[in-house]
Amino acid sequence: xxxxxxxxxxxxxxxxxxxxxxxxxxxxxxxxxxxxxxxxxxxxxxxxxxxxxxxxxxxxxxxxxxxxxxxxxxxxxxxxxxxxxxxxxxxxxxxxxxxxxxxxxxxxxxxxxxxxxxxxxxxxxxxxxxxxxxxxxxxxxxxxxxxxxxxxxxxxxxxxxxxxxxxxxxxxxxxxxxxxxxxxxxxxxxxxxxxxxxxxxxxxxxxxxxxx
Numbered sequence: 219x220x221x222x223x224x225x226x227x228x229x230x231x232x233x234x235x236x237x238x239x240x241x242x243x244x245x246x247x248x249x250x251x252x253x254x255x256x257x258x259x260x261x262x263x264x265x266x267x268x269x270x271x272x273x274x275x276x277x278x279x280x281x282x283x284x285x286x287x288x289x290x291x292x293x294x295x296x297x298x299x300x301x302x303x304x305x306x307x308x309x310x311x312x313x314x315x316x317x318x319x320x321x322x323x324x325x326x327x328x329x330x331x332x333x334x335x336x337x338x339x340x341x342x343x344x345x346x347x348x349x350x351x352x353x354x355x356x357x358x359x360x361x362x363x364x365x366x367x368x369x370x371x372x373x374x375x376x377x378x379x380x381x382x383x384x385x386x387x388x389x390x391x392x393x394x395x396x397x398x399x400x401x402x403x404x405x406x407x408x409x410x411x412x413x414x415x416x417x418x419x420x421x422x423x424x425x426x427x428x429x430x
């Protein structure tokens with residue numbers, strides 16, 4: 219599995235890294251890379267988001283930075299205890315963004331199943347949901363069929379930090395986490411499962427990718 223690990227990474231550094239990988243893929247140097255990381259507390263705005271969805275930048279003792287991104291979707295939160303899974307991939311042979319989003323969701327759904335949590339998609343929006351609560355948010359950006367950004371899974375983040383935004387633009391979309399569901403799992407345990415499931419759901423892209 220071509221995978222990069224970061225213990226903690228600022229959001230701007232994560233974007234620079236993905237853009238560098240994207241540029242390599244645009245000239246055919248690789249096909250697929252999975253980045254597993256965490257960020258300091260940050261709110262990110264997608265192309266459909268606006269500042270009005272950021273209700274408060276100072277939440278539970280933390281001043282939370284806000285960044286504009288080019289990904290799809292609205293506003294979301296990243297922070298410690300949330301595993302961010304960025305996938306940089308060349309989709310030029312498939313040219314199907316909807317399939318890519320479903321693969322991101324499926325990777326998390328299969329991971330949660332292995333941890334004993336039943337989850338699914340929801341008509342309210344993309345991502346992964348457990349009993350009507352969002353546990354993973356997804357959003358991607360595409361240039362000439364190379365995609366980046368990805369999906370973020372709540373393991374044990376400070377859920378109070380979500381109160382500073384309207385998550386994904388939906389007032390009725392409260393969030394949850396593995397910890398809140400009573401599941402005790404370390405980031406390392408979750409990462410191993412995610413990598414295993416990624417090999418399955420992205421198998422067609424991995425067949426021609428470079429390893430590292």
